[in-house]
Amino acid sequence: MPELPEVEVVRRGLQGHVVGHRLDEVTLSGIRVARRHLPGPQDLTDRLRGTTALSARRRGKYLWLVLSSDEALVLHLGMSGQLLVEPNDAPLEKHCHAVFDLGADPLSQDHGVRRQLRFVDQRTFGGLQLTDLVPDRFAPGEVPAVVAHIAPDPLEAAFDQAGVVRAMRRRHTQIKRALLDQSLVSGIGNIYADEALWRARVHGERATDKLPSRTLREVLDHAHEVMVEALDQGGTSFDALYVNVNGASGYFERSLNAYGRQGLPCRRCGTLMRREAFMNRSSFSCPTCQRRPRRASGG
DNA sequence: ACGGAAACCTGCTGGC
DNA sequence: TGCCAGCAGGTTTCCG
Numbered sequence: 573m574p575e576l577p578e579v580e581v582v583r584r585g586l587q588g589h590v591v592g593h594r595l596d597e598v599t600l601s602g603i604r605v606a607r608r609h610l611p612g613p614q615d616l617t618d619r620l621r622g623t624t625a626l627s628a629r630r631r632g633k634y635l636w637l638v639l640s641s642d643e644a645l646v647l648h649l650g651m652s653g654q655l656l657v658e659p660n661d662a663p664l665e666k667h668c669h670a671v672f673d674l675g676a677d678p679l680s681q682d683h684g685v686r687r688q689l690r691f692v693d694q695r696t697f698g699g700l701q702l703t704d705l706v707p708d709r710f711a712p713g714e715v716p717a718v719v720a721h722i723a724p725d726p727l728e729a730a731f732d733q734a735g736v737v738r739a740m741r742r743r744h745t746q747i748k749r750a751l752l753d754q755s756l757v758s759g760i761g762n763i764y765a766d767e768a769l770w771r772a773r774v775h776g777e778r779a780t781d782k783l784p785s786r787t788l789r790e791v792l793d794h795a796h797e798v799m800v801e802a803l804d805q806g807g808t809s810f811d812a813l814y815v816n817v818n819g820a821s822g823y824f825e826r827s828l829n830a831y832g833r834q835g836l837p838c839r840r841c842g843t844l845m846r847r848e849a850f851m852n853r854s855s856f857s858c859p860t861c862q863r864r865p866r867r868a869s870g871g
Numbered sequence: 872a873c874g875g876a877a878a879c880c881t882g883c884t885g886g887c
Numbered sequence: 888t889g890c891c892a893g894c895a896g897g898t899t900t901c902c903g
């Protein structure tokens with residue numbers, strides 16, 4: 573599922589349709605969706621009931637609502653999570669795990685249509701938790717305690733590209749691993765990592781401590797660029813798994829140059845694209861544009 | 872500090 | 888038609 577652009581689309585939906593509303597009632601189905609809320613599901617619903625959403629924030633792939641109770645409701649979409657805002661009487665989705673009854677927005681002309689925010693997640697890797705806000709070590713302001721270990725993403729003002737490049741060059745690891753390390757730079761997942769590496773003509777197994785700083789900067793610039801382009805188009809989507817808060821699918825998948833293109837010609841040089849196993853999943857690259865490092869590893 | 876694998880889930884696809 | 892292996896955008900945790 574969602575990488576940064578998709579999560580940002582969802583955040584904007586929350587900002588427009590949930591912020592300003594009170595959470596009148598919260599209903600969880602099953603305990604798994606709140607498994608990361610250690611005090612338990614009952615505690616979660618009790619503490620949420622009656623609070624008002626003051627703002628919708630995001631860092632990388634983590635999303636949270638700042639609440640009037642001075643806490644944050646952290647949402648992670650995992651691989652297949654969706655947030656939908658729908659009328660109360662809309663049929664419940666098969667994999668709906670949490671329902672938030674929204675109070676009327678005092679500023680809207682809604683004429684009494686009551687809506688719900690619904691958390692729908694087929695594969696159930698996503699979830700909810702309520703946590704304190706703590707000082708952000710990367711920028712002025714606060715972040716939820718459970719997000720404190722996540723580095724700023726390339727779209728944030730707090731993103732320090734030079735600092736990330738320095739950290740990468742100190743580390744002996746593969747560039748793709750580094751791109752996926754959310755404590756180094758957040759928001760990048762398997763799709764956008766492959767897209768950024770293709771654009772930069774760099775193989776994902778290149779060692780970060782052997783690549784010139786200039787190349788690392790280029791990879792990060794491309795990651796930023798491809799995510800901005802995806803965001804402009806409403807995010808990437810596959811099948812019907814990803815839908816934003818209004819129910820509209822993104823369509824960036826038409827623009828992908830690397831991800832999922834094994835056996836198809838490279839859009840730059842025509843060489844057939846390859847697929848390689850990587851961290852229990854796949855990497856896609858061009859054998860001509862993205863030469864493997866001479867000595868295996870980088871790790 | 873790092874690599875690798877496993878774990879957490881459901882559903883879809885392709886091969887036999 | 889059915890069965891089974893393989894695969895899917897993420898994160899955490901454990902082991903070496």
